[in-house]
Amino acid sequence: MSYNVIALLMFSSMMLLLLTGKRVFGAIGFVAVAAALLLWGDGGSEIAFSAAMKLMKWYPLLTLPLFVYMGYMLSESGLAEDLYRMFHVWMGPVHGGLAIGTIGLMVAISAMNGLSVAGMAIGASIALPELLRRGYDKIMVTGVIQAGSSLGILIPPSVVLVLYGMIARQPVGQLWLAGVFPGLMMAGLFVLYIAIRCRLQPQLGPALPEEERRQITRADKFKLLQAGIIPVFIFFSMTGLFLLGYTSLVESSAVGAAAATLAALLKGRLTRKVMEETLRKTLAISCMFMWIILAALCFGAVFDGLGAVRAIESLFLDNLGLGPWQVLILMQLSFIVMGMFLDDTAMLVIVAPLYIPLVGALGFDLIWYGVLYTITCQIAYMTPPFGYNLFLMRAMAPPEVTLRDIYVSVTPFVLIMVLALILVMIFPQIALWLPELHYAQ
Structure with missing residues (x-):
């Protein structure tokens, strides 16, 4: 044989x-x-x-449980909820402002946790009921939460990029830096879409009523700003120390975990129940990823050992006569098809032994490809009929949000993600300029 x-x-x-x-x-x-x-x-x-x-x-793998711990500590202690209340008050007067604030919340959660499921849980439990109560269109806001939560696997500290770095033998720090600008660009495109659509159709995202705005004093606003800024400060202090060269990647994750615990303690929310839930969820997620x-x-x-990678390379390039870009596009399409049935880690594990060496053999940058893979996973998460995020939302959404609503809601956001993927493919420096700038110093 x-x-x-x-x-x-x-x-x-x-x-x-x-x-x-x-x-x-x-x-x-x-x-x-x-x-x-x-x-x-x-x-x-x-x-x-x-x-x-x-x-x-593999020493950098220590970042995985530390960042997961940090995200769950912020979530379980309610510090992430403070952040949403801040967005709620400050963005309320704008049409679609709460939806825009929800994208901001998702970016912040992504920067604290690195998992899309954490953003989905917080968005569906905190933001979605409030948005529906405020008269926002249920289809639009359902799409907002799904699209925003998908940023968790691209914006650092992305756990998916840690797995990719381990399997592709690429520096995790460079992968995280490569994901920063594409992730923020995608979030910006989401915000632009919401702002334009709510400007054209104000009934989809009504502004906070004027009488309610009058009840919120300037002192209340700044008090909420102070409470909501704590999670953001934790993230920037952690990444700032790393980018300035004061801490290594693992030390930076330890700073984030310690800072989240200290913030919960100072706010009086570090209870036995919070600590138990945080440690239990951190252990479950970390063990799953390590296995x-x-x-x-x-x-x-x-x-x-079988030489399967060389055989597939020969099949695509010699037998079928495909060019490097054609092979790359076929690989991305296969990710989207698999994403209808599997989650991101399963997809990466199944095809990494084949795709990653092939990408290197075709002459493409593996850091850049890590970003492409992650964006494609985001698209696959939200692609009917079996996208991972679609069923997470169905499980968490209130009864009035039907499966049909969920399917319809993701269409414009999937198109935006495809646009972002095409932009990163055409202009690789969107992903590569930041790691090149930092590591050239």
Whole structure:
């Protein structure tokens, strides 16, 4: 049996196991270890052991639990809710102002947590009921929360970019810096769309009533500003120390975790329940990601041993005669199709052993491609019929928001994301200028 057929059998077996509902890391790890043992006998077990040791020795992986802890501490202690109340009061007088403020909230949550599910949970539980109560169009605001929460996997500290950096063997710091400007650009495009649409159709996003605005004094505004600025200050102090070179990436994540805990303590919200919930969720998320990385490393090692990457490169470039850009576009389209059924980590683990070496062989920058992959994941999250964010929103939204409303709501935001993806593909410096500027110093 040829190595190409073996690689195809591995890939199809893995997909079959995933369709049965097995856990991602279990399906991928089982196929990898079984294939290694069948191909190379008892010595094949060394592949899994070597992958485990590589994971345990990778020092930057410490950023993962620290940043997840920071995000959950801010969320569970209610500091993130303070931030939304600040946006609510300060942006209320503008048509669509609360929706714009919600995008601002999502950017801030993304900069604190690195997971889209955290932004979705906060947006659906805090922002959505308030927006509906204020008379905002349910379809528009449902799309706003889904699109805003997807920024969590692009704006640093993105957990997805940490996983990509681990699997692609690329510096996480450069990947995070590469995600800053595309993430802010996308958030800006969302805000521009909301502002223009609410200007043309004011009934979609009514301004805060004048009598209610009069009840809010200047002192109240500044008090809310002071409360809401704490999470933002934590983020900027953490990233500022890193960018100025005072702390390493891991030290920066420790600063963020410590600052979030201290802020909760000073606000009198560091209760036993908050600490227990934060630690429990941090442990669950961190262990899940570590198992996934371990399975990915093992699967990738077996694929490398089979020479499957070189075979696929030969198929696309020699047999089919496709150019580098055509191959790249096909890869992005395959991500969108897979995203209808799988989450971002599963997609990355499944195709990383094939795509990442191929991207490098085609002459593309792997830091730039990490941003492309992440934006494509954002699009896939929101693409019907089975986009990940669509069903998260269905589970969290009130009964009056139907599945049809959720599907319709994402259309303009998906188009905006596609525009952002095209811009980053045409102009790679949108992603690369910041890491090049910082690391050239």
